[in-house]
Amino acid sequence: MIEVSGLTKEYKIALRKPGLTGAIQALFKREHQIKQAVQDVSFSIRKGEMVGYLGANGAGKSTTIKMLSGILTPTSGKVEVNGIVPYQNREQNAKGIGAVFGQRTQLFWDIPVRESYDLLRHIYEVPEDDYRESLALFTEVLDLGPLLSIPVRQLSLGQKMRCELAAAFLHRPAVVYLDEPTIGLDVAVKQKIRTFIKEMNKREETTVILTTHDMGDIEELCKRIIIIDEGKVLYDGDLQQIKERFGQKRVVHFELENKAGFAVPASLRDRVEIVPKADGEAEASNTVSLSFSSRDLSAADVIQAVLSVHSVRDLTIADPKIETIVKEIYERGV
Numbered sequence: 001m002i003e004v005s006g007l008t009k010e011y012k013i014a015l016r017k018p019g020l021t022g023a024i025q026a027l028f029k030r031e032h033q034i035k036q037a038v039q040d041v042s043f044s045i046r047k048g049e050m051v052g053y054l055g056a057n058g059a060g061k062s063t064t065i066k067m068l069s070g071i072l073t074p075t076s077g078k079v080e081v082n083g084i085v086p087y088q089n090r091e092q093n094a095k096g097i098g099a100v101f102g103q104r105t106q107l108f109w110d111i112p113v114r115e116s117y118d119l120l121r122h123i124y125e126v127p128e129d130d131y132r133e134s135l136a137l138f139t140e141v142l143d144l145g146p147l148l149s150i151p152v153r154q155l156s157l158g159q160k161m162r163c164e165l166a167a168a169f170l171h172r173p174a175v176v177y178l179d180e181p182t183i184g185l186d187v188a189v190k191q192k193i194r195t196f197i198k199e200m201n202k203r204e205e206t207t208v209i210l211t212t213h214d215m216g217d218i219e220e221l222c223k224r225i226i227i228i229d230e231g232k233v234l235y236d237g238d239l240q241q242i243k244e245r246f247g248q249k250r251v252v253h254f255e256l257e258n259k260a261g262f263a264v265p266a267s268l269r270d271r272v273e274i275v276p277k278a279d280g281e282a283e284a285s286n287t288v289s290l291s292f293s294s295r296d297l298s299a300a301d302v303i304q305a306v307l308s309v310h311s312v313r314d315l316t317i318a319d320p321k322i323e324t325i326v327k328e329i330y331e332r333g334v
């Protein structure tokens with residue numbers, strides 16, 4: 001259904017020195033910097049799969065989705081969706097996909113929602129009967145009844161998102177891209193939206209790619225996740241596995257007065273590991289990093305034990321890796 005291989009996108013960013021001199025110089029000589037937003041990404045997604053596409057801010061999620069949906073042309077690599085190269089056959093591609101992109105709307109701002117749907121029906125050439133059937137179903141699951149006669153600009157965020165979602169599925173696309181479909185919504189609306197996505201997936205075997213920072217969405221909808229970081233695929237596989245594999249790891253970095261005599265305190269032995277130095281980190285640095293499972297220990301236990309036997313100048317609890325973040329959000333909620 002979706003085949004992506006070696007997908008890469010570079011943005012060329014114009015550099016300009018500050019001030020008037022910079023502006024004048026830029027007129028004559030433009031300097032550029034290349035930003036590798038997506039690097040050599042490959043995956044394939046089967047019909048009917050619902051996949052969470054995850055990563056920190058700026059990881060390259062939107063850039064990937066834009067290439068999949070035909071908005072952007074890749075710098076290199078291949079994309080095929082439904083047997084179509086999206087950026088080469090935009091019109092044909094558009095008929096087979098639906099999308100909800102965060103804050104952007106595909107509904108017409110000043111006219112009642114129902115009329116927007118009617119226009120979309122004509123644009124996508126949806127047969128009248130199918131349209132009526134879909135609208136009845138969507139109205140029921142997403143509780144759209146009272147909203148259909150209201151212009152979009154008068155809707156609340158949650159109401160608008162429900163209407164957007166219905167619009168994305170109206171022409172029964174084979175693939176739907178959802179970018180943060182539940183952001184900023186209350187629990188009840190989130191639940192409606194998740195139920196709707198699940199229902200559509202079940203009924204129509206719609207393939208769904210979902211980017212979200214809300215692990216509740218992922219947990220409820222996706223068996224498989226793809227995590228990207230700095231444009232590269234970090235993990236592609238089963239959600240359950242990632243929970244077991246990375247979930248409990250935490251790291252505390254200690255900057256010691258003197259690393260030479262460092263030994264793991266007896267009370268922590270067998271429960272923490274010394275993290276090997278990262279590439280490029282000075283051998284002489286006085287930093288020792290201990291990783292441990294949050295199932296066995298808390299960061300406070302580790303810090304206390306080290307402080308009781310070593311002189312510590314500074315310490316940081318590491319920014320968890322994206323995998324760990326995924327799990328952290330799991331445990332604590334959003």
Ligand SMILES: Nc1ncnc2c1ncn2[C@@H]1O[C@H](COP(=O)(O)OP(=O)(O)OP(=O)(O)O)[C@@H](O)[C@H]1O
Pocket residue numbers: 011012013035036037055056057058059060061062063064
């Ligand atoms: N039009 C653009 N021109 C230049 N750089 C861009 C452009 N769009 C995105 N980038 C850069 O490419 C990288 C990936 O951006 P992208 O929007 O794909 O990330 P993202 O994972 O969707 O992030 P977020 O979760 O914040 O939406 C970022 O470093 C971003 O600054």
